[in-house]
Amino acid sequence: MFVHNPVNDKITILIVDDHKLIRDTWSFILNSDPRFQVIAETDSGKDAIGLAENNHPNIVLMDINMSPMNGFEATKEIRKVSPESKIIGVSMHSQPAYAKKMLQVGAMGYITKNSSKEEMIGAISEVAHGNKYICHEVKAILSEQILEDNEKPDINLLSQREIEIIDLIKQGQSSKEIAQQLNITLKTVEVHRHNILKKLNLKNTAALVNFINNAGMA
Structure with missing residues (x-):
């Protein structure tokens, strides 16, 4: 020094x-x-x-x-x-x-x-x-x-009904089975599934399942 x-x-x-x-x-x-x-x-x-x-x-x-x-x-x-x-x-x-x-x-x-x-x-x-x-x-x-953080899916955007449907999807239930369990029409389930993917910025059900696992919802 x-x-x-x-x-x-x-x-x-x-x-x-x-x-x-x-x-x-x-x-x-x-x-x-x-x-x-x-x-x-x-x-x-x-x-x-x-x-x-x-x-x-x-x-x-x-x-x-x-x-x-x-x-x-x-x-x-x-x-x-x-x-x-x-x-x-x-x-x-x-x-x-x-x-x-x-x-x-x-x-x-x-x-x-x-x-x-x-x-x-x-x-x-x-x-x-x-x-x-x-x-x-x-x-x-x-x-x-x-x-990147802003682009990450935010579960807080989902309604209570949509969270219920996600819970049934992760259990492996089909849209028809979900409709029967929740006593709603098949078309309503499909609309909910579409809205879930849109809100979470996900492309398909596989991406949704991956998000569920990574978000600790499984």
Whole structure:
């Protein structure tokens, strides 16, 4: 690890990553921008805490995948000793759960190692000005998950009668048998079955049976 003397009016940065090539690359990129000054770097979460306490950087770029102390643990400790330092989690993981966990332990931003140079610089600028930042890659995955959740069948859309019919379908009863048991016409059963598939966005009875099993209705 090493420490630079900060330059006035520049956003000071501490880089924490256990790969020297990454630290060297980020240092070169950021020190080439007149707005930034990398004042320290380290490959250790534990050392990062001491560096933050002694130097109070504006920004900490924190790799989350380190050992023995990972980025989550180091972030929590840095927030105690240098609460004014704003932390950006950096990881190879693009799953939103990692970003969420970093924000929960006190980080202000999250980017992946697939993020571009421009996005990293943009993230640092946003966070330095007090804004939270989540990279485009994680946002895109989060949007896909939300859309998928919205497209999932929702049993709450069904009426009580339709749920009764589903219960009989899962027992293997035919439409004729269902009509007899519920004392309704065969045509009414077929209408209910059609409405059930439509409400649940399912194509056929096989898909309905699969949904019943996966939804824990079996």
